[in-house]
Amino acid sequence: MGLLGLLVGLGLLVLFAFRGWSVLLLAPFAALVAALFGGEPLLANLTQVFMTNAAAFLAQFFPIFLLGAVFGKLMDDSGAVTSVAAFMAKRLGERRVILAVVLAGAAVTYGGVSLFVAFFVIVPMARSLFRAAEIPRRLIPAAIVLGTSTFTMSALPGTPSIQNAIPMPFFGTTPFAAPGLGIVASLIMLGTGLWWLHRAEAKARRAGEGYGDEVEDVTERAASDELVRERATTAREFDPAELQHGHRSDQASPVLNAVLPLIVVVAVNLLMSLVVLPRLDVSYLAEQRFGGTSLAAVAGVWSVAVALTAAIVTTIVLNWSRLPALRQTMDAGANASVLPAFSVASLVGFGAVVAALPAFTTVRDWVLAIEGGPLVSLAVATNILAALTGSASGGLTIALDALGDTYVDLAARTGIDLALMHRVAVIGSGTLDILPHNGAVVSLLAICGLTHRDSYFDIVMVGIVTSLLALVAVIALGSVLGSF
Template identity: 65%
Template sequence: MDIVGVLIALGVLVALAYRGWSILLLAPLCALLAALLAGQPLLASWTQTFMRNAADFIAQFFPIFLLGALFGKLMEASGSVEAIAVKMTETLGAGRAIFAVVLAGAFVTYGGVSLFVAFFVLAPMGHALFKAADIPHRLMPAAIALGTSTFTMSAMPGTPAIQNAIPMPFFGTNPFAAPGLGVIASAVMLGFGMWWLQMARRKAKLAGETYRYAGLTASDAISNDDRMRERGAVAHDFDPGEIARGGHAAMRPGFLIAALPLVVVVATNLVMTFAVLPRIDAHYLAETAWGSTTLSAVAGVWSVIVALTAGIVALLVTNFDRLPGLRSIIDAGVNAAVLPIMSVASLVGFGAVVAALPAFETVKVWVLGIEGGPLVSLAIATNILAALTGSASGGLTIALDALGPTYMEIAHQTGLDPELMHRVAVIGAGTLDSLPHNGAVVTLLSVCGVSHKDGYLDLAMAAIASALVALVVVITLGTLVGSF
């Protein structure tokens, strides 16, 4: 009955969440439903299991959500994201419209800009480019997703995406875990995605299909859609409702000024990871007052925090006079972090209650017994949970909360490199999270003015199939030659 109860609770959570019900209420209610059907104490399940685990997630990752959302909002409000996108399109031209959109998305998201911010800037640019090149606009969501939601989120070494930060406390890794495998995975995702999009473009041209679009603007598409806001906040680290709030620069900066903060984020992350943190004396962290932890458990998060802070400072210094109503922009940026982290933390709390049920041991044994070894079982576990929750970060945290210590034991026993597990887990979480009900998918299609019927197949091939192929490549290489 315990397993049936878990399935019922999960079914209710998924069904109501994607009808726009708030995950903040659904997650505890469904967790209590699972506990009730398993005969567990309800109040203790809520206050001692659900809330403690949700609070732990917030304590670990709120600084990254907060700084990431603020950085993304400042980049958008200063016109920097737009300036980078314009430069990419001017350089590559309409003849390479698809690649220009992909490259612009990759550039800004690898530098720390939230993908939701990128969506709203890239969509108008994409329409202009696709119209000039006479490419069907139904391919635009796939191009944007390939650049913003695949390799720069899960594979590129050092990416400040929250998904890349989540495994670090569990495995004692850093943002640059398994850099060689990450670069290879990125090349596979980009190569496969571009191959598919170019093939789809050729087929559309042979069929006589052209650019046809006369719809809503990007901000009109979701400004009054609360259901889309709820879905989007669960899916990623920026509240879409804050996109239209705050001022916007009347004139965008030059490309070098716009790109500088992104370069600062990546460079600072690299220096903190390999030069600064390894040299500091952090023995005090073992004391109870500092959480009885180790430097390896917090260094990765510290690197990203300092990198994003440096990027924000660089942006403010170079764009201060360009930011109208700075306080309102900052307010919108920090507010954009609250709903996403509370939503993901609620999913983590739900997962913790489920993991504490006696029946979960059966699930755990099944996952660890999957043929192919621990890397395959880890990839499948993160895939399934990301798909069910509609959140790469939520699914990844639930999986590692429940199974992370067990995988670390396996790593110690077998010599498996934690960096390899880190990269497999992150890429695994970034695949089936992009199913049709995912908040980011729904938002992107709406922003681009494309229906699921017209645009989802190409988006799935660019965002899901490419990541799955890369995941297979990484697991195969990691099994044969280890991490590098």
């Protein structure tokens, strides 16, 4: 009965989340259903397991949600994201339209700009470029997914994405874990993704397909769509409804002013991770008032938080004149972080209740018994949970909350570098999460005015297939050469 309850609870969560119900309601309900079938005490599971673990997730990662959303909103309202996209379009757009869209998305998301901010800026630019080049508009979502939701989310060393931050407290790693393997994975994702998109473009040209019929601009409507919002906030760290608040500048930021904050994010993150924090005396962290923790458990989050703070200050200083409603902009950014953070925390609470059920032992043993060793079983676990929840961050946290200590022990016994574990876990979470019910996919298609029938196959090829190829390569290289 316990295993049945686990499956019923998970099924209810997936079914109703796909229908647009709020995860804030669904996750505790589904957790209690699982506990009920397992004959476990309901109120104890709600207050002592669900809420405790959800609160622990917020305590660890809310600073990154908050600072990332504020930074993204400042970059949007100052015209900086528009400026970066326009620069890419000008330099590459006439001859390399697809590459321009991909690199525009990659530049802003690797620099710390929230995914949904990038969507709402890059989609109009992509429409214009694809129309002028007579490339089918159905390829726009795939080009944007490749640039924003693959290698810059899970593979590039130092990426400030929440997915890259989640394994750090579990494994004691930094945002730059396994940098060589991350670069290899990024090249595989980018190279195979571009190959597929150019192949699709050439095929469309031979068939005389062209851009297709123009559709009504539904960008603003998509931002306020409640169904899109509910799905989006479990997928990434920005509530799209807040894009309509604040005050967007009428003029784009100068390119240098737009690019410099993105550079600051990467540079400060690198300095904090590899230079500053390792040299600090933080023995005080062992005191009970600081949670009796260690630098390894907090260094990654500290690095990303400081990098985003430095980028926020840089954005404000360089674009002061283009931020006439600074308080409203920052308020909107702060508000945009709340619903995503609490939604993912609720998924984490659900996962904690499931992991505490006696029946979960069967699931854990099955995962650990998967052929291929710990790296393969970790990749499978993160893939499955990210797919079921439609959330890379939610699925990754559930997997590591339930199995993180086990994999740390396995790594010690088998000699696997925890940095390699980190990179495999993050890339694994960013593959099958891009299923049809994923909030980012639903949101992007709504913004583009397209359907799954129009564009989802190409999204699968550039988002799922390329990431799986990269994941296989990282596991194979890491198994032979170790972490590098």
